[in-house]
Amino acid sequence: MDFIIGHYNYWLVIIIMMAGFYTVISQGNLVKKIAGLNIFQVSVFMLYISIGNVKDGAAPIIEQGVELYSNPLPHVLILTAIVVGVATTALGLALVVRIKEAYGSIEEDDIHNQDHSL
Amino acid sequence: MKHNLILRVLSKFLIPLIFLFALYVQFHGDFGPGGGFQAGVIFSAGIILYALVFGTDNARQVIPPKVLRALASLGVLIYACTGVASLLRGGEYLNYSVLGANQIAGQHLGILVIELGVGMTVMSVMLIIFFAFADRARPEQEVE
Numbered sequence: 001m002d003f004i005i006g007h008y009n010y011w012l013v014i015i016i017m018m019a020g021f022y023t024v025i026s027q028g029n030l031v032k033k034i035a036g037l038n039i040f041q042v043s044v045f046m047l048y049i050s051i052g053n054v055k056d057g058a059a060p061i062i063e064q065g066v067e068l069y070s071n072p073l074p075h076v077l078i079l080t081a082i083v084v085g086v087a088t089t090a091l092g093l094a095l096v097v098r099i100k101e102a103y104g105s106i107e108e109d110d111i112h113n114q115d116h117s118l
Numbered sequence: 119m120k121h122n123l124i125l126r127v128l129s130k131f132l133i134p135l136i137f138l139f140a141l142y143v144q145f146h147g148d149f150g151p152g153g154g155f156q157a158g159v160i161f162s163a164g165i166i167l168y169a170l171v172f173g174t175d176n177a178r179q180v181i182p183p184k185v186l187r188a189l190a191s192l193g194v195l196i197y198a199c200t201g202v203a204s205l206l207r208g209g210e211y212l213n214y215s216v217l218g219a220n221q222i223a224g225q226h227l228g229i230l231v232i233e234l235g236v237g238m239t240v241m242s243v244m245l246i247i248f249f250a251f252a253d254r255a256r257p258e259q260e261v262e
Binding site for chain 2: 082093
């Protein structure tokens with residue numbers, strides 16, 4: 001039981017990741033799919049940041065008397081990942097805008113019906 | 119959005135505070151959590167709030183797209199020039215230690231200038247993306 005509670009960050013990550021994944025596969029609306037992808041992304045961010053945390057560690061800023069600090073490397077990686085996430089979201093939304101202009105709809109079923117692809 | 123008095127008054131009150139907080143995050147970044155990425159996003163959020171409440175045309179008068187494009191590239195230029203400046207002063211590329219009179223002053227100056235460039239670029243790129251999407255919606259509304 002302690003094992004399960006002690007690793008609560010992983011459970012949280014799994015729940016958020018599956019919520020995002022479910023949104024991606026269940027929603028027909030393309031904007032909602034992108035929102036789901038973003039939720040998925042946040043779970044990965046949380047996974048990295050939580051495993052970078054050191055127990056009783058301070059913020060990784062040089063200061064007198066601070067010896068133990070959290071690992072700053074995952075934070076920097078995730079800072080980059082957040083920026084990349086913004087860029088991919090913008091690209092995805094731009095594609096949605098183009099699809100809306102071409103098909104007049106952002107519902108996946110409508111688009112498939114127009115293309116007779118399903 | 120002409121009749122939403124509460125929104126207009128409240129956003130007039132909030133926008134300066136958002137800008138102030140963005141500047142705090144920007145320039146406090148070398149002492150505590152913060153930095154150019156966060157500050158740029160907060161700053162652009164203030165302008166996006168203005169654009170949402172008062173219309174994108176007014177927002178474009180505050181910051182014309184030409185200025186935004188110039189700012190976006192100027193930020194990258196500042197970043198690169200800081201690296202070249204440290205090269206010229208005898209260090210490695212982006213070695214801040216050689217920029218000031220001593221190592222600590224140089225590090226402070228270097229990260230301040232770098233973060234300023236990052237903040238400018240992030241702020242203007244976020245606004246460019248926002249305006250690109252906002253403009254896209256307009257021709258369609260005219261058709262409908």
